[in-house]
Amino acid sequence: MHSRIEVFLKDEYADPLGKNVISEIETFGLAKVKSVRVRQVYIFFGKLTENELDTIAKKLLADSVTQHYLCTSDSSRQTPHEHFHIIEVSRKPGVMDPVEQSVIKALRDINISVDGVKTAHKYMIDASVPAEAIPVIAAKVLANTNIEDVFIYPEIPKYRQTVFSAPFKKKTISLINAQDVQLEKISAEGQLSLNIHEMRAIQQHYTTLRREPTDIELETIAQTWSEHCVHKTMKGRINFNGKIIDNLLKNTVMKATEELNAPWCVSVFKDNAGIIEFDEEYNVCFKVETHNHPSAIEPYGGANTGIGGVIRDIMGTGLGAKPILNTDVFCFGMPDTPPEKIPKGALHPKKVFKGVVAGVRDYGNRMGIPTVNGAIYFDERYIGNPIVFCGTAGIIPKNMCQKESRPDDLIVVVGGRTGRDGIHGATFSSAELNEQSEHMSGGAVQIGNAITEKMTLDTLLQARDRGLYNCITDCGAGGLSSAVGEMGQYTGACVYLEKVPLKYEGLSYAEIWISESQERMVLSVPKEKEMEIITLFNAENVEATVIGHFTGDNMLRLYYQSEMVGELEMDFLHNGLPRLEREAIWNAPGFEEPSLPEKENYGTDLKKLLSEWNICSKEWVIRQYDHEVQGGSVLKPLQGVQNDGPGDASIIKPVLWRNKGIIVSNGMNPRYGDIDPYHMAASAIDEALRQIISVGGNLKRVALLDNFCWGNTNKPDRLGSLVMAAQACYDIAVAYGTPFISGKDSLNNEFITETETIVIPPTLLISAISVLDDVRNAVSMNAKEPGNLIYLVGVTRNELGGSHYYYIHGHKGKNVPVVNAFSGKKTMNTLSIATAHGIVRSCHDCSEGGLAVAAAEMAFAGGCGMELNLSQAVVEGEITRNDTILFSETNTRFLVEVKPEHKIEFEAVMKDVPHGLLGKVRQEPCLKIIGLNNITIIEEDIYALKEAWQSPLRW
Template sequence: MYSRIEVFFKDAFPDPLGNTIRSEIEAFGFQGITNVRVCQVYILFGKVRKNDLDTIAQKLLTDTITQHYECNPAIFTKIGANGRSPLHIVEISRKPGVMDPVEQSVLKAIRDMGIDVEGAKTAQKYLIDGNISDEAIHNIATRILANTKIEDVFVYPETPNYNHGTLQYTLKKLTVPLLQADDKQLEEISIRGQLSLNIPEMQSIQRYYQSLKREPTDVELETIAQTWSEHCFHKTFKGIIDFNGNTIDNLLQHTIMKATKELNKPWCVSVFKDNAGIIDFDNTYNVCFKVETHNHPSAIEPYGGANTGIGGVIRDIMGTGLGGKPILNTDVFCFGIPDTPADKIPKGVLHPKRIFKGVIAGVRDYGNRMGIPTANGAIFFDERYLGNPIVFCGTVGLIPKNMCQKEAHPHDLIVVAGGRTGRDGIHGATFSSAELHEQSEQMSGGAVQIGNAIAEKALLDVLLQARDKDLYHCITDCGAGGLSSAVGEMGQDLGAMVNLEKVPLKYEGLSYTEIWISEAQERMVLAVPPESEHEILELFKSENVEATVIGRFTNDKILRLFYHSHLVGEIGMDFLHKGIPRLERKATWHKPLLEEPALPEKEDFGTDLKKILSSWNVCSKEWVIRQYDHEVQGGSVLKPLHGLHNDGPGDACMITPVLGSTKGIIVSNGMNPRYGDIDPYHMAASAIDEALRQIIAVGGNLGQVALLDNFCWGNTNKPDRLGSLVRAAQACYDIAITYGTPFISGKDSLNNEFVTDKETIVIPPTLLISAVSVIEDVRNAVSMDIKEPGNLVYIIGITRPELGGSHYYHIHGYKGNNVPKVDAVLGKNVMHAVSQATSQRIIRSCHDCSEGGLAVAAAEMAFAGGYGMSLNLSGVVTEGPVHRNDTILFSESNSRFIVEVRPEHQKQFETLMKDIPCGLLGKVTSEPLLKIYGLTNKLIVSENIYDLKDAWQAPLRW
């Protein structure tokens, strides 16, 4: 039995969501819609009296000024515009088992009101007017209004059937016939179980169980698959690679980790061994930083995938050491082209615009609701991200110096705290380790999770209290692999015994295996000494956060799983964590031969400049940025947008982690996948250089900068894909060593390919470099907007004929060969000189030259500050004679800055730059024009700064 409450706007008021939906429908090419109204539907299970329904509707669910409600109307009550019946009615609700935080909040609020209900469910009903066919409505419902992977769709006259019955689970211990299986059968077992294990790995498992003289249980095989997944174990980076005839034994140790070891910076507190890297900050605190990927889930369900991506990396900080406090989020996204025609979208792929909006909303809602500022990020577009969007989510945390180490002890209790366990997230780790295809949504829908930020915020607050009371020895998040990975990692050197029936469930009917590998969100696992059991459970209870003892750590290095006293799984920890065979792969790389364009000379580059400014990868991301809270927690110094109208593109963000202190941190990122089409080595080098020069541009220095690497690649079983990965990793070592910037953490996401019946869509080699730097005095911060007419404008660094992979070539349909290279010795000297100038406060504004080169950087500085510039390219320092204006205007050479200096500081500034390539470009003008004179002193750009700004803002003015 259930009751319905429908809430909708009064006819006198506009329906904001309905108007947005109508615009979305028209944007996707469906014409004829005249009006869309939306009803929010609440289904309450159990016997609820009519007066209680009215109380719930009036006091909890309805804004009585602007909204009406109806209790138990006919399911398809026709409340059309102006009182007439709509032509079409669609109702959408979450599939059974898919988490909905609104349902949980409504249920709790109703019970807090003293009204007894058995359960709650939400739905949305769309009332659509217009001259449009039933077939079009069905397409609108399934392609725009709903995500059929996680939602049920009912189109009138279909009648929704909402059941609240529970399914009981009866223990049935399952085994998998492995001992006598041949290689083909082993492969079939892996595929059928979505284990993502290869033949040598399956053979290793087979030999282990042959030695035990028994078949594995299903939960044992699942545990091994989660632990050995690419997502968790990083077996490609740790494998043996034959690269063009040279053997590399563990790519990670020979590149990324090797740089950190050789640099041996004393301020690196913890690297590559915890949930996040940790560096020194001040006398009381350290700073931790982690960036994760959540690509595959975001391709299937953008909102939930991104939502839980940011939620997961926040939990990484909560699980670092004995627990850090999240203080900053950073997010970088890669999508297909937003205006891709619908007929170009392969089967099984969501439209990139829909993925874009869903991902943005997911990250926005989670970060904002948890009260964490999102102040840094970037967005990239490329047609090759069509099948696999890339979602990088990062979090910075603050942790007391004496809380950075952790270790579970024998006999510690295993406590799971936070959210309950459901079927959401099943096979998440193994799903993330495989290629996608058009059937992924059907096969892996259970891998999609929906987050609940409010639950995680409550969990965070009580965890910090428990940490400060010293109530536990160790903590980690329940991420990829769920309890199997969390308990398995914490007990790796100990052993563990877990009673799976004690795990709190969202609903009945889960098998012991589902409980063990579910990746349901907002859960942490703690190792609690027995003497602290009562105090920590009471503390969690006092804050309405569920915490349950589900087992204990042992001292025999065996993982034992029980379900109602029945032993359902038993694995040796040594085999689980060390029994995986090493991958052995071949890798090749050969420099591609690309066409080098011979573009005609021209006299005016204003049109080219506006085209680059309005290109997807350069244009303003203000529509996204303004959805995030940048100032919550009160420590923001430099936010993403700068300038007169707070809409210029900042280079990096700066915050003060400890309020009242002038000591701060800077966070930046660097990435340019197009360079990888020419040479992934120089792509990686440029990404590091970009991340570092952004730190320098806002007033930082190289004294204490730590890097994070995030590799997103295609199928590395293929030698050319793996070869490009190797080359990029080698650059990471070379450049980090010269700059003196160690890596402290990282993550890889491989197999980002989408297989269609016609082709395989492979993402471009994508490396995100994130950087975190400590700055002694945030009062030295510099923004990128020019400040006052009459000031001098300089360019620092060398400009080379490096247009390969540039935006200038891209708008003309070319890639080119001369990719920007990094001279790290020169770059380090340039950055040091700029840092000296900013520390002496003689630079008024600074902007790094990156996408679009000098011309784009100057335009952004001008329209951000509201003043013009008069510049002359003859002041640019070049390497050798460069005779073309377009080369100097649009080259994307590394280690370059445009700076603004007051005339009275000219001598002091030029003294600082005496051994550095630096040229006087011109000056700031009160006239709102960007004027650039070419090598022969002819005017080659003359554009109103507001026209330039309009070109920059127009593409994402949604």
């Protein structure tokens, strides 16, 4: 028995959700629509009186000022309406809906009992839309059919409580006598993502044991051995152009950190996040994760749980850190891609874009963590495989950074309940996508509940400070299998799976074990602390359940209803993986420099660059994030007189009563990788570092994170470019003295269609975190005062290869920007001395679009004009073209604003590094740039430039 309440805006109020639907329908060219009205529907299972329904609507669901509601005790009655098409969309059974959980809790608070709740959205679209367009609108705009059911009137919505039936039956897999073809079939059908060498190793192990594996044992091995969890390509043996590299990760990224041996690096490459020293009381930890494949299937849920997962990484670092900031970087296909160009099985980039942004927004904001830094990158090749980087930094007491599970400690799971969401997430993320992925792997997508995670976080910090547990980690990829497997690697563990709290009945023991349901943490709790920690969590309305204990025999034993369903040696689980052996090659692609005609005026080119997807304002995204919460934000993503200019890096104060801060920045430019992946990686590091310098930081205590997103590294050319990029990470990090403390790789980012394989460009995100001794020395990027001097610090070279200038003219080029780390480090160190002296009024690094774009951004962010002369720029080699100096993306360059009275002091500080006085800030709102031949080549109103920059993403 069930009833429903529909809540909707009164007719006199505009419907913003409906307007957004109209915009999306017209964007996709599906129909012309006059009106759409949206209703929130709540379905209640169980017997409710009319008075109870009315009470629920009035007290909990409807705003009496702006909304009406309708109650009915029979949800099967759908009133026909001649003026509307009616579409109703709801989550599929088993897909988590945080609203449902919140409603159930609220009902308990007002003493109304129900058996269950389901929610839906009802869309009422005007009848002028052709009936044949309605199913297309439902599938393309209103619903993601991987996780949602669609009902179109006169179809009657049939809602029922989520009930699954899975009677307990222990299952074994016939493996010992299987041939290679059968082994490959077992891996494929089980979505294990294990290759034939790995399947043979498992077969040999069980042959030695003289028994067949159970399903849960194979699942555990597959999760633990997945590329996502163990990074087996980066740790394998690679034959690169005849040279053997034994463990690429250890010989590049990790080697740089080892050689630098920075004493302020507290914990690197071993915990959920890297940790560096902050002050005498606290350390800071930082982690950036990827959530690419889930976001391709379900953008909102994939990104939602991407940011939720990396927040839990911080919660599970040491004995638990408090998250203090979020950062995110996204890569999408072109938002204006015609619908007919979308590969079968892929979502439109605009839908992915909006879903990803909404997912990160909702989770971060609800957790009360400021999103202070990020970037968005567009390329045609991300169309089937978006890249979603989510990062979080946290603060942790110095004496809380070490942890260890101990024999006889209890295994306690806290936070959310376990469901079918996220099954095979780790193995799914280790494979390529194709047009069937949305159907085969929909179960790998989770939906998060930030409120549950926020409650869990707050309670965990109390438990940490009371010393109630010895070790902690999060349930991420692989769920309990990975969390317990990692925590018990050197002890062993015994788990009773029927004790795990479930969202609903009917999960098999294997599903319970590998589910990646969100908001769950696992604790190692001394027996004597059991009652105290359970009481604490119960008091805060957070579930905490003992599901087993750690042992001392190095065995993993899994039980379900008193029967052992799995038994694995920890040594085999963690050390039995065969080493991958791969071939890698790299050959220069042989692009040529284009021959572009020289122009007398480059104003149109500058406007076109400012409007380019990768340069234009991302304010539409940034404004959706809370970057003020917690009160520590000093330098925010948007800066300037109207707080809408593009900041280089962000600064926050982790401890509000102190002036010490941290800076977070990032660098990435995949287009360079098309020409040379080594220089792409080097440039990414340089960009992240120069952003830190731009805002007033220095190189004394900067730590880096690497995030490699690549194609199928089984293919030698793909792997070769990865090797080149990793080698650059070592070279440039050592040269700049900036160690890596954490990282992640996500491989096989390819989308296979019937006619082609779409491979993402080599994508390396470098994130940087730095300690700033005094946030009062922060420098923003906006021009400050007319009359101030503008310097270009750094040398300009003919390096337009992979530039945005070439891109808008349809070329790649070959002269990719190269990092000269020796002079680059000297330039950065010297400029940081000037900012420390307080003589730098503003600073902006030259990156996408080069000098011209940087000058335009500084000018319109400050509401001032500028007059610059290119002949004063320091160049290397003979440069005779104006567009080369205007748009070259040479590394380690800065536009710096200095007061006239500080001219002598600034030039004295900078005397040993390249710098040129280009001109000054003007009162008139005009950007004027004089070329090498002393003729004006750009003269544009700054507000026209700003409009070109802001208009593309003004959605």
